[in-house]
Amino acid sequence: MDLKYVGKDDSVFNTQDKASGEALYACDLHLPRMLQMKLILSPVPHGRVKGMDVSEALAVPGVVTILDWRNTPQVKYNRGRVRASEDVPDQETLFTDHVRFVGDRIGAVLAETKEAAELAVSLVKLDIEEYPAYITPQQVLAGPHVPIHDTDEIIRPDVIAFGDYDAEPGEELSQLSASSRTTHVAMENHCAVADYHVGSGEMEVWTGTQSVFGARSAIATIFGMDMHKIRVHKTPMGGSFGCKQEMILEPLAAAGAIATGRPVKLWLDRAEVMACTVLRHPVGTFVRGKFDADHKLTGVHLDILLDAGAYQTVSPDYCLSMAKKINWTYDMNSAEVVSASVCTNTPVSGSYRGWGGPELCFVMENFMNLAAKHYGEDPVEFRKKSILPPWSVTKVDNFNLGSLPLAEVMDRGAALFGWEEKKEMLAQQGHRYDENGDPDPEGRYLRGIGMAICTHTSGYYPRRPDWGTIVVKMEEDGSVSVNCNIHDHGCGSVLAFQKIVGEVLSMDPARVAIPEGDTLYNAIDNGCYTSRSVFVLGRSVMETAEVLKGQLLDYAQEIWNCGRDVLYCEDEAVRRTDDPSAALPYTDIAYYAADHGKGALFAAHTYWPESNAGPASADFSEVEVDTYTGHCRLTDFACVHDIGKAINPEVCRSQIGSAVQSGAGMVFCEEVRLDPKTGAILNDSLERYHVIRAAELPDVKVEFLEDGSADGPFGAKSIGEAALVPVMPAVLAALNDALGSDLSAVPVTPEKVLAYLEKEAGR
């Protein structure tokens, strides 16, 4: 198919207001009479607040009121619940006197200025009876303790299993692995603005969220409000990576607005974002796998221990999300995944880009790299014996995984990276290099290469009912407005939808308006999660635009009194194959419809996905280790991603690049470190929490496989989450190759590299 907009790189019309500095994020909003909210946080990891002296705080000029657990609803909720009908554990309240981690919310100050609010918070005097604190899941599991929660403190989700692993023949290999807490470092800190009208009982909220309906549902539940009186707007979002998908700030700002009858802004500074929103789970796993005589994988047994932090929130689902992916990449006769999610007195763990996908891939790909090494085989060829063939049906949930070109992405990735050449060179010249990059057995630098593969999801199907209900309407001038519950995380989904509509209607995408999530106008939706935006909502938008196109053709047929088969759309007009000079501009049709009382050019449509083609992808990486400092650097990276169809190719490349930045960061440096006694964050600033900067990244090579076979719009599959999935194991494999190690706990910080080298030297 000849495409005019889809697959092209024009994003100018979509991004100018960000480049001009005019785009208003939630933190940029100013409303008349707006108050600033500042949270009063627990300084202790576990205890009971016996009293709170706020007399000095209230005396600060500009302070309006102070909220705490005594004057706000004590309704228990789950910040991860998008619809009230979801069965998830409720443990959290707006504010609490039973504090469960350093950073738990005791109350909040509302003041005219942020300076006044900050000063008042510092003057609040807390009387807290401290309880013993449990910083690791092992401490909680060890036996009797002061409960963190009365119920659901430890949750053991259903075991996901098929076949009989124990009875499986073959050689068994095993590996322990672990990954640490990380913070998302979305550049925009969390912020929500809420306004409550005492007269009408109406609430309006502005927030960079992944689900305005989720935010509305949480507010309605906690405050017992009618949903139609709560309007939540999705503001431009300065990145999420999962950190803005849970309902954390919105109910708090709403509480402030209700208490004062004034607009309230709650903005968190970077330290608060790290302590009081959500961190990526620390995960500990033990994997066992069996291999037959040909070294093909036959079965897997996996134990997963997730540290949920102080509240369970989404963690039990996270366990299942890891477990259910066990048969998405490798063929096996049997599998058994046993998991537990345990509350501790630490900051809350929760959603992170990929939702269990990167965590499972990390375990399985490390393990496959270990096994390849054990059998002395090339990691690419070794995997080919065990990968699922195209169009496989997974044994968990029994759905078709799509074209699944795992062998193809590996082969193309190996070629793109120069895998064989690099392997050959390392074999001949060794892993050590000097400052000039020349081979030197005594050289300062070590170099290694590694790879990993994955597949990932493109939406909820079939694990949860999914749909997209959309309205596409044409204005009198032929421009188009789309009503869709889209939440652009900053990765171009609105741009993609503009191009989809432009392509279907053969019109300039700049003339397609797609306002983001708004509960007042949008049809209810599952929210922009699980990489479903383009695959599900994009397809819904495409089909709805096709319905509108049908209306245009109907009226053109009526005007021209001709056959339908001669009509086609091009450049914002209906045209005729039998008369090249004939053209009915869309605007003429829009006026015809209105002036003849035909009604509006207006299409409402629902699409229900019936497939979930996951993208396959292969990552290859090269890492250099400085043996003097322990510092590791990514020196080369290649990714082949089976995207089906790249709607915004350059933006898709940036998604891969972003994933490489954070995935490699999680291997080398990204780690939220906690005080082992108190669970307080030791590095709660960007000065002490390191991300990989521009100068430390190589030119990432990316190729897309575009077979167009999937049910997404124009054959597209997902990319946002999937991009991150194989990065960590691919980078860790290269690091292990450089060191000659089998490390399986990340991050491998410079201190750990030096410790490893010292230990090896001592042997």
Add this chain to the structure above:
Amino acid sequence: MIVHFVLNGRQVSPDLDPSRRLIDILRDDFFLTGAKEGCGEGECGSCTVLMDELPVHSCLVLAGQLGGHEVLTVEGLAENGELDLIQNAFVENSAVHCGFCTPGMIMSAKGLLMKNPDPTDAEIREALSGNICRCSDYRQIVMAVKDAAKRLREVTL
């Protein structure tokens, strides 16, 4: 104290507490919200503005340091309703994603190009290492800065 300084080409003389941060003055007093706060300690670069043509973190500059200086924010770049050359290079090279780092990134790029009209990829990456973008590996941003440099050289030839 009354502080006289030039803001986006205009002389301004606000009454300021000398310990207030420039970022707060820009955002709260002048409603210039292009400079964003991502860390408050000069690590992320989202609040970068130019002071006398040098990129500075507006979260680290205090009111007392402003007197007699020229401050340029992202809002000061567009003229007659048209984006400037660097802004256009960013949008045309798909270098704007979530957009939160973009104003600071553009100001850092402008600072670099004022000093070095023909930077290499490595020099661009070095110059932008005080600005964090989490939506990319900086590829498109480097492309945009190179493109802007080329266009600027053509304009000044």
